[in-house]
Amino acid sequence: MTSSFRLAARSVAVVALLLAPVFAISGTHAQTVTSKPPTTFKLANGMQVVVIEDHRTPVVTQMIWYKVGSADETPGKSGLAHFLEHLMFKGTAKHPAGEFSQTVQRIGGNENAFTSTDYTGYYQRVTKDQLGKMMEFEADRMTGLVLKDENVLPERDVVLEEYNMRVANSPDARLSEQIMAALYLNHPYGRPIIGWHQEIEKLDREDALAFYKRFYAPNNATLIIAGDVDVEEIRPMVERTYGVVPAQPSIPERRMRPQEPTPAAPRAVTLSDPRVEQSSVRRYYLVPSATTAAAGESQALDVLGQLIGGGANSYLYRALVVDKQLAINAGASYQGTALDSAQFMISASPRPGVDFAEIEKTMDAVIADLATSPVPAADLERVKTQLVAEAIYAQDNQASLARWYGAALTTGLSVEDIRSWPDRIKAVTAEQVRAAAQAWLEKKRSVTGYLVKDTSAPKREEKRS
Amino acid sequence: MNMITSARRIGLAFAAALSFTSLTAAPSHAAAKIQHLVTPGGIEAWFVQDATVPLIAMEYAFGGGAAQDPKDKSGTANMVASLMDEGAADLDSKTFHERLDRRAIELSYNAQRDYFRGSLRMLKDNRDEAFDLLRLSLTQPRFDSADVERIRAQILSGLRRETTNPSSIATRKFLELAFGDHPYSRPSNGSLAEVPGITIDDIKAYKARVIAKDTLKVAVVGDVDPATLSKLLDQTFGGLPAKASLPPVPEIVATKPPQKSFVTLDVPQTVITFGSPGIKRDDPNFMAAYIVTHILGGGTLSSRLYHEVREKRGLVYGVSGSLLWMAHSGIYIGNTATRADRATETIDTVTSEVKRMAEQGPTQQELDEAKSYLKGSQMLALDTSSKLAGALLQYQLDRLPIDYIEKRNAVVDAVTLDQAKAAAKKLWADGLLTVVVGRAPQAAAAPLVPAPKAN
Numbered sequence: 001m002t003s004s005f006r007l008a009a010r011s012v013a014v015v016a017l018l019l020a021p022v023f024a025i026s027g028t029h030a031q032t033v034t035s036k037p038p039t040t041f042k043l044a045n046g047m048q049v050v051v052i053e054d055h056r057t058p059v060v061t062q063m064i065w066y067k068v069g070s071a072d073e074t075p076g077k078s079g080l081a082h083f084l085e086h087l088m089f090k091g092t093a094k095h096p097a098g099e100f101s102q103t104v105q106r107i108g109g110n111e112n113a114f115t116s117t118d119y120t121g122y123y124q125r126v127t128k129d130q131l132g133k134m135m136e137f138e139a140d141r142m143t144g145l146v147l148k149d150e151n152v153l154p155e156r157d158v159v160l161e162e163y164n165m166r167v168a169n170s171p172d173a174r175l176s177e178q179i180m181a182a183l184y185l186n187h188p189y190g191r192p193i194i195g196w197h198q199e200i201e202k203l204d205r206e207d208a209l210a211f212y213k214r215f216y217a218p219n220n221a222t223l224i225i226a227g228d229v230d231v232e233e234i235r236p237m238v239e240r241t242y243g244v245v246p247a248q249p250s251i252p253e254r255r256m257r258p259q260e261p262t263p264a265a266p267r268a269v270t271l272s273d274p275r276v277e278q279s280s281v282r283r284y285y286l287v288p289s290a291t292t293a294a295a296g297e298s299q300a301l302d303v304l305g306q307l308i309g310g311g312a313n314s315y316l317y318r319a320l321v322v323d324k325q326l327a328i329n330a331g332a333s334y335q336g337t338a339l340d341s342a343q344f345m346i347s348a349s350p351r352p353g354v355d356f357a358e359i360e361k362t363m364d365a366v367i368a369d370l371a372t373s374p375v376p377a378a379d380l381e382r383v384k385t386q387l388v389a390e391a392i393y394a395q396d397n398q399a400s401l402a403r404w405y406g407a408a409l410t411t412g413l414s415v416e417d418i419r420s421w422p423d424r425i426k427a428v429t430a431e432q433v434r435a436a437a438q439a440w441l442e443k444k445r446s447v448t449g450y451l452v453k454d455t456s457a458p459k460r461e462e463k464r465s
Numbered sequence: 466m467n468m469i470t471s472a473r474r475i476g477l478a479f480a481a482a483l484s485f486t487s488l489t490a491a492p493s494h495a496a497a498k499i500q501h502l503v504t505p506g507g508i509e510a511w512f513v514q515d516a517t518v519p520l521i522a523m524e525y526a527f528g529g530g531a532a533q534d535p536k537d538k539s540g541t542a543n544m545v546a547s548l549m550d551e552g553a554a555d556l557d558s559k560t561f562h563e564r565l566d567r568r569a570i571e572l573s574y575n576a577q578r579d580y581f582r583g584s585l586r587m588l589k590d591n592r593d594e595a596f597d598l599l600r601l602s603l604t605q606p607r608f609d610s611a612d613v614e615r616i617r618a619q620i621l622s623g624l625r626r627e628t629t630n631p632s633s634i635a636t637r638k639f640l641e642l643a644f645g646d647h648p649y650s651r652p653s654n655g656s657l658a659e660v661p662g663i664t665i666d667d668i669k670a671y672k673a674r675v676i677a678k679d680t681l682k683v684a685v686v687g688d689v690d691p692a693t694l695s696k697l698l699d700q701t702f703g704g705l706p707a708k709a710s711l712p713p714v715p716e717i718v719a720t721k722p723p724q725k726s727f728v729t730l731d732v733p734q735t736v737i738t739f740g741s742p743g744i745k746r747d748d749p750n751f752m753a754a755y756i757v758t759h760i761l762g763g764g765t766l767s768s769r770l771y772h773e774v775r776e777k778r779g780l781v782y783g784v785s786g787s788l789l790w791m792a793h794s795g796i797y798i799g800n801t802a803t804r805a806d807r808a809t810e811t812i813d814t815v816t817s818e819v820k821r822m823a824e825q826g827p828t829q830q831e832l833d834e835a836k837s838y839l840k841g842s843q844m845l846a847l848d849t850s851s852k853l854a855g856a857l858l859q860y861q862l863d864r865l866p867i868d869y870i871e872k873r874n875a876v877v878d879a880v881t882l883d884q885a886k887a888a889a890k891k892l893w894a895d896g897l898l899t900v901v902v903g904r905a906p907q908a909a910a911a912p913l914v915p916a917p918k919a920n
Contacts (some may be wrong), residue, residue: 012799016659054517054848056515056517056848057847057848058844059844059845059848079744089766095676098767098776101765101767102767102834104766105765105766105767105834105838106834106837106838106841107837107841108838108839108840108841108843108844108845109836109841109842109845110765110840110842110845111766116730125845127841127844130841152558153779154776154777154778154779155779156779156783157779157780158775158781159782160804161734161779161780161781161782161802161803161804162782164733164734164782164802165783165802168732168733168734169631169732169733169734169802193529227848241771247715252765274629274730275629275630275732276629277625277626277628278622278625278626278628287612311566312558312559312562313559313562313563318559321615322559322615325615328618328619328622329622331617338564349816351618364916374627381567382563382566382567383566385567385568385569386566386569387568388569389568389569389588390569392518392519392520392522392588393569393571393586395518396518396520396522396849396850396851397848397849398848398849399848420495
């Protein structure tokens with residue numbers, strides 16, 4: 001699943017949202033980190049607040065996460081969650097268009113927003129003395145948005161250009177859309193977050209306002225404050241700003257979406273485009289997310305992803321790129337942060353002249369091996385150490401921490417789930433890894449996508465002069 | 466969920482100049498405690514000791530980079546950088562990676578325009594192993610032929626992809642337009658024509674010429690004491706040759722605008738790269754130029770270009786520009802993208818905003834707000850160990866003093882409205898160098914210079 005950013009956040013080194021590794025113990029070298037756990041509290045209007053203290057630099061990140069994403073759109077209105085995210089910058093009765101952003105700029109902050117299948121988020125990073133002002137603005141636009149056609153229509157053009165940039169100009173992204181649409185027979189995860197072009201074109205002011213009123217309210221939001229703050233100091237600020245926004249009781253506690261039937265047949269899609277200069281194959285398996293998985297299963301999939309495709313010594317890279325020299329590159333990933341199901345992905349780029357069939361034969365062999373015999377203890381230790389270390393590296397970045405907590409909390413996990421993640425990784429056994437491979441990396445649960453060069457198109461036009 | 470952060474600003478292979486830093490903070494904060502460490506072996510490092518998180522981050526650089534690629538072998542530095550972590554001494558690639566992976570040590574190299582850079586990050590308990598593996602890779606890299614061919618195939622595959630990527634084509638074309646046959650015109654990842662000809666001897670020769678102590682700059686942030694760090698630095702870098710052998714790179718001023726170049730490519734969205742000659746980092750007017758660049762299109766949601774091109778007209782998703790400075794030149798470069806039938810309107814709008822800025826400069830209010838932004842924002846660039854180490858390295862490469870963080874606000878405040886106007890005029894009075902990659906529009910508004918094939 002992709003999430004579309006309003007402005008590409010330049011420096012957010014993202015970081016597959018592996019389920020939030022935080023505050024950990026480092027692998028074989030016991031090294032307990034005694035970082036303070038985040039403080040959480042709930043306002044009377046239902047808003048959840050998480051405070052993560054980091055006093056190294058006088059900077060603070062405010063992130064507000066709404067439990068609404070593209071999978072919550074009404075059919076026919078794809079792209080609406082993301083379109084509204086753009087429109088949230090168009091001002092309120094109290095703060096007309098541009099005032100919020102100008103204020104952020106004047107104080108030397110930065111800001112952005114993002115939309116995913118399950119959530120929509122907004123953030124500012126500012127020096128700590130400006131936090132109160134940011135809260136005031138953010139709380140105000142939770143219910144105070146004012147939209148006029150003069151703002152809405154040019155912004156729709158902006159979104160269409162974003163579509164052109166992310167999707168239309170990228171054969172790779174177009175293949176991803178096809179794979180997801182084929183993988184999900186019934187669940188709205190099959191729709192692109194940015195929307196289908198012909199539906200984006202028709203979104204309007206009324207659509208956006210209706211969606212906004214339906215989903216934007218304190219009882220559907222999680223506020224994350226990370227940085228150089230003291231909980232006791234900011235709590236009154238939070239009460240004064242967000243605390244006065246009325247709850248919206250009609251928002252259900254749980255989101256119910258149409259679920260996938262048990263997959264019955266492997267599927268394949270091929271996208272050909274004259275611009276493809278490197279062919280590739282990607283297979284997505286429908287697997288449980290951290291939220292839907294049985295105990296330990298999601299962590300076994302984390303380990304499996306790292307074993308199959310994490311780095312130069314992963315099984316798939318060794319087999320395809322180093323030993324058999326069939327591929328230029330190979331990888332695998334599992335991103336477990338989702339309210340409903342998740343995907344396990346494996347991929348490879350064949351060397352010139354190598355057939356997809358040869359590549360897939362090796363992929364299948366690697367998976368079959370993992371599904372039948374337990375992995376060697378040394379390999380298991382190695383990948384667990386790497387995963388757990390990510391938890392410590394993550395502590396170095398308050399914005400990543402805020403992002404991890406936000407994504408997890410808006411997809412049905414708890415603070416405790418996040419904090420115990422390293423321990424649960426360490427507890428994964430070779431047998432659990434084998435069982436996960438056997439249960440979930442089954443061909444009929446998958447869609448295989450091929451990216452190939454379209455050679456039927458006319459040759460590239462001559463340059464004009 | 467896999468978040469795709471797209472590059473609004475098209476990734477340039479240039480040394481992404483890390484910013485300027487202001488410190489409004491109390492001195493208790495990490496960034497305020499920079500030590501100048503000189504080891505018994507004579508290695509110098511800027512160092513911040515901080516135990517908040519149990520890790521150590523080191524950033525370092527040697528002079529050289531892609532500008533030192535042999536003639537007709539562009540991409541050599543990039544190949545060396547891609548191969549230095551592929552095995553060393555008696556550890557082959559597999560074993561070397563295994564040693565790194567087992568302790569989650571992050572070790573990498575990166576060839577930039579003027580510098581050959583490296584970074585190392587580890588949990589503090591693994592520091593001896595991490596520095597030892599770094600020492601081996603710096604002093605005895607293997608460059609085994611199987612690894613060289615594997616990496617070469619990956620680089621060539623990337624280069625082939627670039628031939629149909631409008632952003633890559635635009636950037637390559639822009640550098641050619643700006644720098645002619647100067648080494649800065651060559652992309653640091655090389656070309657399809659030249660990468661196949663780079664031999665293992667070329668790789669070894671480059672490594673022997675460039676990786677040496679006399680140009681080394683080091684920055685370290687993390688949970689280690691100065692005495693231990695000193696020892697580690699001596700062990701790691703002490704065995705390198707004393708002197709690099711770097712043929713001088715000539716100074717160059719980028720091509721005088723206006724110039725336009727059009728490359729036809731059948732893509733739904735047209736990519737536009739624009740720019741002009743810039744300013745060197747040691748120029749006394751650098752800060753004034755930096756400020757007007759910010760006001761024009763500095764990547765915030767309030768810049769002039771953002772307002773006029775995106776907010777008002779809905780022409781594009783992103784539009785911004787920035788200064789890039791190199792050891793021997795400087796340019797201003799910006800990017801945007803729109804559908805083919807709106808490309809002319811987009812270029813016209815960008816051009817007229819640039820012209821207006823050149824002729825009238827910023828307003829006093831814009832100048833004040835930009836200063837306020839620059840002073841307020843830079844703490845954000847220092848809030849992780851890796852970012853702080855990166856900034857401390859960049860200051861050294863830019864030959865700034867070790868107390869620059871404290872001095873910078875005064876430098877920003879000293880810029881007058883007249884200086885800002887003069888800087889805008891100097892940057893943009895001649896207009897723009899423009900590269901357009903996309904479908905040919907039905908009617909072209911301006912005569913376009915014929916462009917050579919993109920690849």
